[in-house]
Amino acid sequence: MGKKILGLDLGTNSIGWALVEQDFDQKEGNILGMGSRIIPMEGYVSTSNGAASKDPMNDFALGNGISKCAARTKFRGTRHLYERNHLRRERLHRVLNILNFLPEHYAKSIDFEKHFGKFLPETETKLPWVKNDEGKYEFLFQNSFDEMITDFKTNQPQLFYIKPNGKETEIPYDWTIYYLRKKALQYKLEKEELAWLILNFNQKRGYYQLRGEEEE
Secondary structure: OOEEEEEEEEOOOEEEEEEEEEEOOOOEEEEEEEEEEEOOOOOOEEOOOOOEEOOHHHHHHHOOOOOOHHHHHHHHHHHHHHHHHHHHHHHHHHHHHHOOOOOHHHHOOEEOOOOOOEEOOOOOOOOOEEEOOOOOEEEOOHHHHHHHHHHHHHHOHHHOOEOOOOOEOOOOHHHHHHHHHHHOOOOOOOHHHHHHHHHHHHHOOOOOOOOOOOOO
16 A cells, blocks of 8 residues: 655745655555645735735635745746756866867867856857868768668668658758667767767756665
């Protein structure tokens, strides 16, 4: 039988709650319910008929009103996420630069002297794309892309067919990063390819709610 757990987040102007059912033996869990209630404690608030009320506690009891802090909290949370994302990337840039894993064109667009790990002003170079002598962009990992196409034609031939205009289906270059993620499980990658993968994970990082930390 799962164990039911009630979690409360009690703030000065809000109450958040969640009820979960957790089976620790099977490492499974379900969210049975969750919600929040904002308590407007200052100023005028709108009522259900559009009028203004001076009694926020009465409106709270009736389920009306939105706290003035709600919008500020939302913007502040977005700003903090943005700042943390950039801080993670800047730190990773510094580590990869020390290891000499960054492609030359990408490393040149980053400040490692004053603002360590930050892109130079008005620049944000894409790691897999490099500008040639003619000023055109070329895909840095063309060999891996060609290898992916060969693999797809052997194992996923349904991806390729002749379109009405007489041309064969084209595979996006962006797919290469997912091919490299799979390849890295068994084979060695070039250091620049590994840097591309790590930076991608750093940007898209997530979390698992049920990790099972008690396991070795």
